[in-house]
Amino acid sequence: MSSLIAATRFSVLDRSRTREGHPPSEALRDTVRLAREVERLGYHRFWVSEHHGVPGVAGSAPTVLAAAVAAATRTIRVGTGGVMLPNHQPLVVAEQFGVLESLYPGRIDMGLGRSVGFTDGVRRALGRDRHAAEDFGAQLAELLGWFEGTSPTGVRARPAEGLRVPPFVLATGEGAAIAARTGLPMVIGDLRDREKMLRGIERYRDAFRPSPWAREPYVVISGTVAVAGTPGEARRLLIPEAWSMAHARTHGTFPPLPPAERVESLPMTAKERGFYDSGLAGHLTGTEEQVAGELETVLKETGAQEVLLTTSTYDREALLDSYRRLARLFTARERTGR
Numbered sequence: 001m002s003s004l005i006a007a008t009r010f011s012v013l014d015r016s017r018t019r020e021g022h023p024p025s026e027a028l029r030d031t032v033r034l035a036r037e038v039e040r041l042g043y044h045r046f047w048v049s050e051h052h053g054v055p056g057v058a059g060s061a062p063t064v065l066a067a068a069v070a071a072a073t074r075t076i077r078v079g080t081g082g083v084m085l086p087n088h089q090p091l092v093v094a095e096q097f098g099v100l101e102s103l104y105p106g107r108i109d110m111g112l113g114r115s116v117g118f119t120d121g122v123r124r125a126l127g128r129d130r131h132a133a134e135d136f137g138a139q140l141a142e143l144l145g146w147f148e149g150t151s152p153t154g155v156r157a158r159p160a161e162g163l164r165v166p167p168f169v170l171a172t173g174e175g176a177a178i179a180a181r182t183g184l185p186m187v188i189g190d191l192r193d194r195e196k197m198l199r200g201i202e203r204y205r206d207a208f209r210p211s212p213w214a215r216e217p218y219v220v221i222s223g224t225v226a227v228a229g230t231p232g233e234a235r236r237l238l239i240p241e242a243w244s245m246a247h248a249r250t251h252g253t254f255p256p257l258p259p260a261e262r263v264e265s266l267p268m269t270a271k272e273r274g275f276y277d278s279g280l281a282g283h284l285t286g287t288e289e290q291v292a293g294e295l296e297t298v299l300k301e302t303g304a305q306e307v308l309l310t311t312s313t314y315d316r317e318a319l320l321d322s323y324r325r326l327a328r329l330f331t332a333r334e335r336t337g338r
Helices: 003-007 024-041 062-072 090-103 120-126 132-148 175-182 194-207 231-251 260-264 270-280 288-302 316-336
Strands: 009-014 045-048 077-080 110-113 167-170 186-188 219-223 225-227 284-286 306-309
Touching: 003 288, 003 316, 009 024, 009 316, 024 045, 024 062, 024 316, 045 062, 062 077, 062 090, 090 132, 132 167, 132 175, 167 175, 175 186, 175 194, 186 194, 194 219, 194 288, 219 288, 225 231, 225 288, 225 316, 231 260, 231 270, 231 284, 231 316, 284 288, 288 316
Parallel strands: 009 045, 009 306, 045 077, 077 110, 110 167, 167 186, 186 219, 219 306, 225 284
Antiparallel strands: none
16 A cells, blocks of 8 residues: 555545535535544545535535534544635634634634635625735735734734634635745645646745744645546546536536436537536546555655545435545555554
């Protein structure tokens, strides 16, 4: 078994994907159940996401959902991947994470992104525009200042001030450069565009400045990994998400996940087929042995300390089986005593 895989942290980001024929509330309960399972399997973190006005995603309030996950688990780290900081006042974000850290000390992560609403309508509803992300660096500095007690306003962020909630920056747009300048860990995807990811990691490491939050660069690579008994079964896990992405690209709406068998019977336009085939390509999929080999390669290429899995599919049992099989790769060393 690969000592490199065994030495790497593996974590899960669940986006609370809704499924055809199932209510959004079930997707949120599925997220909490999955957190319990991956904790038992030995994963390091469990993160939830922020989306607004998206039919295919129930997770619109990540700190609220993170509280439910933390309450249902005991040891796994819990956080957000991420809170979209341009959508919120930094003081309120600091207060929310301060409450989480106070309730579940030593287990909370603060993953932060710079994206704004998915559509113009969502951005208007949030009171933001597409340029709000340009202030992410200043917003991030203000947020960290609330924890450090350095706000020039004279206001104290309670109970956040003085607490240490590890911040992570999602490397979208200028996120990687901002993470490097600020001296914060970085989350970067996706595994399908390896060259772009490697360039982003190299720029991050070259520009990294040590900070009180991180003395050295810390890289989390993020993407879809699907493991099953056969390559065909693993590929089938990708079908619902690939079709939802294709539908979003061609119809402008990101829908709930359909069953794989329904997608396989759908007629597709040439444009839909192109996006669908693209959505199936480039992920790490296959049997345990095949995925172990691919993981070994990508970890050597990137030097990443952690892998954040973002896999979504309609069949929840098949998804959990994939996580079980992957866990066997990074826990084998512990079981064999090597």
